[in-house]
Amino acid sequence: MKTLRELLFPLAAVVAAFIVGGIVVLAVGDSPLSTYTLLIGSALTWPDGIGYTLFYATPLIFTGLAVAVAFRCGLLNIGAEGQLYAASFVTAWVGITCAGLPALLLVPLCFLAALVAGGFWGAVPGVLKARFGAHEVITTIMMNFIAVALASYFTQYHYKPQGDPILETVPIGEGAHIARLGRFVPGFPERIPLNLAFPLALVVCLLVYLFLWRTRWGYEIRATGANPAAAQYGGIATGRQIVLAMSISGALAGMVAVNEVLGYRYRYYDGFSSGYGFTGIAVALLGRNHPVGVILASLLFGALLRGGLFVDIFTEHVSKDLVMVLQGIIILFVASEALFRGLSRRRIKGV
C-alpha cells in the first residue's frame, strides 16, 4: 500500500505536467496527441531510440543520485552541474597528461580523478555549511559558475588544440577510452554512444542503496536529514555527516565524466552538459530520493531528451524546448505535493 502511494503521486505529477504541457502545445498551434506520440515514440524505437534514451539517462542517474543523497541529509545540492564540470575537466586532464599509460591503469586513474574532483567540489560547500553555516544552496550555485569558468580558462589557455574553433581540449589517451555497449550486445550498433557508464550507473544505484540503508554512516546521514537536533542529541556529529554527504553527492555527480569524457567525447568539451545537474533535481524529486525511483525518473527524462530532438525537427511549431517546459512543470507539481494531497482529501470529504 505504501509503495503504491509512493508510485501514485509522482505518476499523478507527471500526468498533470503532460496535460499542462499539452495545453501549451495546443496554444502554440500543434496537436498535443501527435506531438506526444512523436516524443515518446521516437524514444522507444530499437536500437536507436532505446539506445539514446539510455545514453541520456546515464548522466541523469548520476546527478539524480547526487541530489538524492544530499536530500537524505537535509541538503539541497544545486551544485551537481558544477561538480560534474569540475570532474569532467579534471578527468580529461588526467586522460591527457597520463595518455601513455595502459588502459588497465589509466581507466581506474581517470575514474578516481572524477570521484576526487567531483567530491572536492561538493565537499567545499559542505565544509562551508558545517563550519560557517553558509547556506549550501547559494554556495553551490556560486561554485557552479566558478567550475565552468575555471574549466573554460584551462581549456582555452592550456589544452585547446591549435586552430580549433571550438572550445574543447585535445583528446585523451586511447587507453582511457571505455567500451561502447555495442561491442557486447549483439544487434546493437557501436555508433550509438551508450557505453559502460550505463551499467556502472546501475551498480552505483545499488551501492548507494546499500550505503544509505545498510551502513552506519548511511543511517547517520539519514538521521541528520530527518531531524538534525535529535541526531545531534543522539550523539551524531551532524557537521561531519553534512561534509560526508556533500562529498559523496559531489563524487556521484562527478561520475558523469565517465559517460561524457571516457565513454563518449574522449575530451573535455566546454558547455557539454545540457543542464544534467539541474535535471538531476527533477530526477531526485520525482524518484522520491530513492535509487530505484531515480532510475525510473532518469529513464523518463532520458526519453524526453531523446524524443525532444525529433519534436524539434518533425513538428510545425513546437521545439525541443517543450522538454524543458515539461521538466519545469513536473518539478513544480512534485514540489507542491500539498496540492495533490489537498485534492484527494477534498475527494474523501466529498466537498
Added chain:
Amino acid sequence: MTIVLILLLSAIRLTTPLLLAALGGLYSERSGVINIALEGLLLAGAFTAATVTHYSNNPWIGLAAAILAGMLVALIHGVACIKFKADQVVSGTAINILFLGVPALLSGALFESTGATPQLPRSQLMPYTPIFLAFALVPVTWYVLNRTPFGLRLRAVGENPEAADTAGVDVARVRFAAVMLSGALAAIGGAYLSIGQSSLFARNMSAGRGFIALAALIFGKWRPVQTMLACLLFGFAEALSIQMQGVSQVPVQFIQIVPYVLTIVVLAGFIGHSRAPRALGIPYQEKR
C-alpha cells in the same frame, strides 16, 4: 580619461538589470520567501517586453506587459511556496528551468526562429528609463522597508511570522505581495536586457544575471543601499572583463568569477557576517 568614462558608463548599464533583480529579490526574501527564480523572472520579462514591443510598436506597452508577466510568474512561485508550502528553492529552480524553455518555445512558434525575437528599430527601444528607475528605486525601497506600515509588516513576516500573525498581520497576504513585487522588479530588469541594452530577445540572454543579483543581495546583506553597492561592484567587474577582452593578459574568466568568490567569502563570514532574515525559507502555517 575617456576609457575610464566609457568603463563607468558601461558599468552603470550592466548594473541596471542586476540592481532591478536584486531589489526584487530583496522584497521577497525580506518577507521570508527565498527567490532563486530571479533568473527565470528576468527571462520572462525580457521575452515579454521584446515580443509585446514588436507587436505594439510601443516600448511602454512592452514594459507594462513585462511587469504583468513578471508578476504572473512570481504568482506561480507564490502559490507553490506560500499556498502549497513547496520547498522554495525547488520551486524557484522549477521556474528557472520552465522559463528557459517557455520563451524559446513561444518565440520559435511566433517568429519561426530558434528562440530569438525579431530585431526592434532604435526608436522602439528604452535605453535610459530603466537605469533611472533602478537607481531611484534604491531610496524608495529603503523608505518603504523602514518607514511605512507595509515595510514593517514585511520585515515582521520575514523575521518572526508567528509574532506578526498574533499581531493580526495576514502573513500569506504580505508574502504574496512581496513575491509579486519581486516579480515586477525583476521583469523590468529583464525588459531592460531586451529592449534597453539590446534590441531583441535571445535565448537565455540573462546568462546567469539572476544568480549574480542573488549574490549581490546576499553580499549587500539584504539591505537596499549595500545591495546597490554590491551590484555596482559586480557590474563594474563585468564592464572591466568586457573592456579587457583581448587587450589584457588577465583571462576574462578570472574577472568573471569575482562576484561568485566574493559571495562565498561573505557567506562564510570572512568579511563581516551576512545574516539572512530569520524566517527565510520556512513556510508558515497559520494558527487557526
